[in-house]
Amino acid sequence: MSTNSNEEILARLASIEQKLDYVVERQRWTEELVSEMTPIARLVMTSASNRLADWEKRGAFEMLSALGDAADGVLDNYTPEDARELAGSLVAILGTVRNLTQLDILEVANDATDVLHHTDEVQPVGMFGAMRKASKDDDVQRGMGVALEVLRQLGRVRSAPSGAPRLPPPARLPKAAVAPGAPAQACAVPVPPPVDEVVHWEGHDFDSKGFLLDPNTWNRDLATKIAAGLGIQLTDAHFAVIDWVRADYAATGASPNVRRVALGSGAGTEAMYQLFPPTPGKTCAMIAGVPKPVGCV
Template sequence: METTQTSAQKTEPRAPTNGSTLPNDAAALMAKRMEVMEEQLAYLVKRQRAQEELFADLTPIGKDLLNVVTERFSELEKEGAISFAQELLAVTRKVVQHYGPEDVRQFGNAVVTILDTVRALTQPEVLAIAGQASTVLQNADQAEPIGIMGMVRASRNEDVQKGMAVMMELLKHVGHAAKAMAEQRREPTGADKRKADLAKRLGPKKKKVLGVERPQVIEDARQEARDLGPPVLCADPAVKEEPEAAATMLDGVGFTADGHLANPKAWTRDLALNIAHAQGVELDDARWKVVEFARADFEEHGVSPNVRRLTLGTGLATRDLYTMFPKAPARTIAKIAGIPKPAGCI
């Protein structure tokens, strides 16, 4: 109350500085406010007193309660519950230390499998078999040692035969699962990588390509075939630096005895059309692309591509090549492309 009075006094001398207008009104307003505050203060004091009384009443009860709680705790301590809880906490801490959030997430994903396995294992039939097996194991000390002959003799028993069949089936499944796991964890070999790379660039291999424009794919494939390096063949290809001597001359162009252009540099597109016509093949866009790939590959490595290399390089299926060039595809393509006979067996 006194503090509010002093602040009220302080404000009074300020009134005239605000201006000479209505100082009496301001004082009246202040007095009204103070009245309201006085009422509120009285209410607060009343409540405080009530609380103090309540606390005084409760203290003895609280003391009793504390005693009881302490007693209970010491009892629990005697029973080992506290140390148990502490150990439990330590275990939790260890679990947290050894398993990261990733492990817990994996566990969560495997929960259904785990539950399925547990359910399957706890089927009455399975438990009956496990029970039978465990009684045998309990009497393991009484078992007579047997050798190979003993095994053969035992295998005549029908029950043993059945058991062996079950074991074999079990082994088969374990082996199957192990194989799947090995496949999953297998590091890709160089050949795998090359194949995957090619497949990525070429798209689906079985796609029908006859007459379909695939310029970018072919260009990529050509680059890929160059990146693969010189072709590995089952026979060492003899790289011919000098053009072969022409066996026959036709319209001023030299051909070898096996019907290929003697000098690959003498090749022109018109000549290719003529050779193709003579081979019974009409060159459309799709066929031209194969011929161009064959020429580019030959220029790159000095060896004419075989069917396998053509399929890998152009992204065409073997079947497509045989459809486009029905008779001896690799040889026909080499003839049209004006390059020597392909080497190798594949």
């Protein structure tokens, strides 16, 4: 062996010395770990075997094998199509579960279970007892209200066509806008009557009954002409009422009826019949250039 090769070996040993140190160190760590873990592992094994023995005593493994049989049964009796259908309904199931686990629903369920603890000493109640309770006890009335509302919503959902999406009930139509402080319209339905025929007179368009079609084209001169045709000489008292009617129509979009005009303009019912004979509601609306009022007062 030449000096040259000896030097080479020494150089190599020097280069791996560090690595050897590291390997020795790791070996030491591992031994420490095993010596520490051994009692723990023994404890764990003891405990686990005890647990398994306990399970066996209680029939867990028999149950597992029975479950295996059940799985066989499922496989025998159901096809992959069934599983796909189940996947389809899984969304609905999950939705139901999600709805059921909403906080408010859980609170109601919690309340219900609480309530049931208080019903141990309840006396039987007959029909008249039920009526007495229903008429006297606020709690009973509230409960009946809740129950009826639940039944109502249930009925609404069940009566919806099966194919149709089950949407919440539509919001009620808002009432016709009425100026604050003014009395509400009686039976007022602000629907313009169907225009059967347009009649031109004095440069304006009227329907066949004599009501101005476009209230915006009205002016005092036209009012005087219409009134004269009806045999009425317009005075300041007339115009006070007419101005109120036009302002009210502009505010609410509906022609006010006689009672509303009489109260709102301050003229009074009697004056309405004197100012606009013989049909105060119609005549007044006709002269004021607004549609015929709807309603029965």
